[in-house]
Amino acid sequence: MKRIVSFITENFEKEVLESFEISSGLLRASNMTEDEIIEEISLSGLKGRGGAAYPTGKKLAQSAVFKSDVKYLICNADEGEPGTFKDRDLLKYDALGVFEGMVISALAVRATDGILYLREEYSFLIDELENILSQMRSKKILGHNILDTGLNFDISIFSGAGAYICGEGTSLIESIEGKPGRPRNKPPYTKEQGLFMKPTLLNNVETYAAINAIMKNGYEEFIKYGTEKSPGTKLISLCGNVNSPGTYEIPFGVTLKEIIEKIGNGVKNERNVKFVQIGGISGPLILGKNLDIPFTYEDFDKIDVSMGSGAILVVDDQTDILDFLDAVQAFFKHESCGKCTPCREGNRQLLNVLARMRKGIETESDIVNIERIAKTMKYASFCGLGQTAPTALLSAIKNCPEEIFRRGEQHA
C-alpha cells in the first residue's frame, strides 16, 4: 500500500534523517501566496484528523483573517484517546514532515509562534524532536525570514501534564497558560482570541503531516486516493484482538472487514469479532456482523458514527460487553474535568447502574434511567468529553440491547 502522508516504511523503521533535505512541499509553499496555499488545501478536501473533521482549508481561511503581531499555531499532540497512537508514530518516524506542515500553515495564516503540545507520555521523543527543530533552524526553515518569505516563525515544545481533557482545544490552551485544564466558553473563538488571547490556529499532528504531503505532491495526487467525499488517505491506529496491530495509512473506502483481515491479519486466535469501537474510547460500536461498511466519512455518517481520530479497536467474542462499557465509563469518570454537572456527576451514576447490571440486579427503572442519564450527558455536557462519554454505551443500547440488559442473569 502506498503511503503519502506518512513516511512510515513497511517494516516500521525510522527513515534515516542524515539525508536531511528541505522538503519540496515547503519550497513550493514559499513561492505561493497565502490564498494559493489555502486554496490548495481546500481543493484537497482535507478534514481535521484530530476528531472533529472540520474542513482544514476552511479553518485556515478563517484563521488567516485575524492579523496580529503575535499569532500562535499549535500542533495538538496530546493524543490522550485510548487506542490512538498514530500521532506518536508520525512524530517518531516523520516529525520533520509534521513540522514542515506547521511552517506551511504558518505561511498561510502568517503565524509567528509555533507550539507542539506534546503528551507527557511522549516525552521520550523530546530529544529527537528538539534535534530536528535545531536542524531546521540551521537550514533556515525556522526562525527569521524563512525562505525569504518575510515570515518569522519558530516552534517550541510544550509538554502536557497527562490529562485527556487537554486534547480539547481550549483546555489545551488553558493548560499552556498555566491554568487547570478545563474548557473555555466560546465565544471568544480560538481563531480570534486563543492562547494568551491572541489569534491561534490549532490542528492535529496528522493534519499538519497531510498538509505537508499535499503541498509536496499537489492536491491532485492526494485526491487520487479515497472517495469523492473522503479524498486522500488516513492514518489508522488498529488495535485490540487483531494479529497485527499498529499504525497504518489507508486510502478512504476500504471496508472495516478488509482492514481487520488484510491489514490486521485477522482476529487473534481466529475468534469472531464481537464489535469494533471507532475513533477511540469516545467512539461508538459497530457490531461484528456489520463490518462491510467502507471506512469513509459519508458511510459512517449514514449510521451515525463519527470517525474521530481514526482508531479502530477490535473486540472479539470473548469479551463481556458490560465489562467493556464499565471500563469505558471508568475512564471518563477519571478524566472528566469536573467543571459541568452532567459529566461530573453523570459518569459516576452510569457506573452505579452498570455495576448493578454486571451483577444482574438492575431494576426496571435502571433500564430506563441509564439511557436517560447517558442522553443528558450527551445533550447537556459543556465539552466534547462529556458529550461523547456515553457514546459507546448509547450505541450498545441501540445496537445490542439484548447483550446488555440481562436482568437476573448472573454474570461477571
Add this chain to the structure above:
Amino acid sequence: MRNIKLTIDNQVVVVPEGTTILEAAKKVNIKIPTLCHHPDQKIKANCRICLVETGDDNLDTACSTFVREGMKVNTKSKLVRETQLGVLELILANHDQDCLKCVRNGHCELQDLCEKFSISRDDIEIIPPHDIVIDSKAMDLLNPAIVRDYSKCIKCNRCVEVCREVQDASILAGAFRSTDYTVQPAYGKTLSQTLCTYCGQCAVVCPVGAIYEKSEIQQVWDAIDNPNLHVVVQVAPAVRISIGEEFGFKPGTAVTGKTVSALRRLGFDQVFDTNFTADLTIIEEGYELIDRISNHKTLPMITSCSPGWINYMEGFFPEVIDHVSTCKSPQQMFGTLSKTYYSKTRGIHPSKIYSVSIMPCTAKKFEAKRDEMMTNGIPDVDAVLTTRELAKLIKTAGIDFANLKDEEFDNPFGITTGAAAIFGATGGVMEAALRTVYEVLTDKELPEINFYDVRGMEGIKESSVKIGDLEVKIAVAHGLSNARKLMEQVKDGKSPYHFIEIMSCLGGCIGGGGQPICTEKCIKDQRISGIYYMDQNMPIRKSHENPYIQKLYEDFLVEPNSHVAHELLHTHYSARHL
C-alpha cells in the same frame, strides 16, 4: 449595533447583536431556568440547566449562546424538558438535600428549580436515593464570620468570580477533577488559613446554602432570655433600607420604625441607632483629617469603617497602614460606648451589658472578635447579626413585620443625622465627612450640602473640594479590586489625594455580605436611592449638628481626638501574614 431577529417559542423577538438567548427570552417574558448565571457576572455555563433547543436535535445553554439571525429557539420541547430534568437530578445526586435544616430554605435557587420541576420522589427518578453520594469535604467552621458547607455546593463558580474579580482576594478556586472537583481555598485550606477578608460577597452570590454567615442567633436569644443581662442593640444605617425586602417591601424602602418596633418585641432592653456612632465617627475622623492636613502628617488619609476593607488592607497592602484612619468603625465605637459611657450613666456594670449589633456585613462579625476590640477580655460588641439573621429572628418570633407600627430609637443613641444615614452607600462617609470638615475649618455654612460627584455605582469616583484656601482632593472606591487601584498609588507614594474612602463591597454597605440574598446591581441602585431619600428628609444633615453628639463630648469625651476619645474610639492595625 446590528439587530437580530429570531423566534423564541414561535414569538418573534428583535434584539441587538450580542444578546444571549436568555436575555432575549426575558424580553418576551419567557423565564428560562438558571443556576450558575448571575446578572452581574460573566458567562459560566457550567451548571447546564438553562438548555434550549436551537436546531434539530441540538441543545444549547441559553445563558452562553448568542442570538443568530433567523434562529428558532424552543424553550420547552420534550427534549429540553427531559434534559433539564436530567441535569437537575444529577445536581441533586450530589447534594445534601436537607432543606428543612438549611440556612437557605425558602431563599434557594436550587430549591426554587425543584419546585418548578415538581421534583418529587414519587415521580420517575433518574437517580435513586441509594445512589445519591455526598462525598464533600467537611464544613469549614473555623472563623467567626463565614461558614462553608461543601455538601451544598453545586460548583457554579459564582463565589470564585466575585472573590477574584470584584474583591481581588482570589481566595476561592476550583480544585481537583471529576467528582472530586471542589470550590475551595487553594490547597484545601480553611478560610481562616487564608487572607480571606470575610467580606461575605461569596455568600451573597451563592445560589444555594453553601456559603453563609456564622450564625449568632442562638447567643442573642440566650442573652435576651437571661434575666441578669441588659441587652442593647444597635442597627446599622444600611439595614433599615434592605430588611424590608425580606418582608415584601420594595428594595430601597426605609423601614426604620418597624425595625425598631420589631427589636423591642424581640425583647431587647434598649434599641439604639448605629447612625449615632456614625456621626461620632465623622467627628473623630474629620478632626483626624484636619490634624493630618494642618500638621503635614501622613496623607492621603483613608477611611477605616469597613472591616472587610481593613482585613484586605492588613493582608494585601500593609504598606498603607499609616494612611488608614485610626478611628474604630461605628459598630465598635458603639460597642465601647455601650460598655463605658452608657454603663456609667445607667449604673449597670459592663459585665451585665450584652451589646448586639445588626449589620449588613459578615466582616463585622470578625471585627467584633478582634483582640483590639476587647476591653479586659470582654468584647465591646458581644454578638453581630446580619440583616438576614435579624429577618430570621423576626420570622421565628412570629412578628408580623409589615404591619408593625413605627417606633423611635431609644436615647441617648437615638437622634441621628442625614450624614449618618448615607454611611450605608458608597461615597456616603466621604460626603458626611466633607459636610463637617468644611464647616469646622471655614466656620462657614456649606453652600451646597450635596456632593453628587461621590455618589453612585462608578467603581472609583474622584473630586476636589475647595475648603478655605485648600483644594482638598478626594477619591472614593468600592469593591476591593477598585480599592487596589488606589492603594497601588498610595503604596508607590503617587497618590494625588488628601482623603480616600474605601468600602469593601460594591455599592457600599447596602451591598454588604450580610444583606438579603441576590443583591443584584439593579437592587443596589434602588437601595442607594432610598438612602439619599432618607438623608434629604432628615431634619439634621450634618454630624456636628447632632445635639446628642455635642452632649456626649461635653459629658464624657471632652473634645474630638481627646485623650479619652483616643483611648476608647481609636485603634491600630497590623499586617496579616499567612
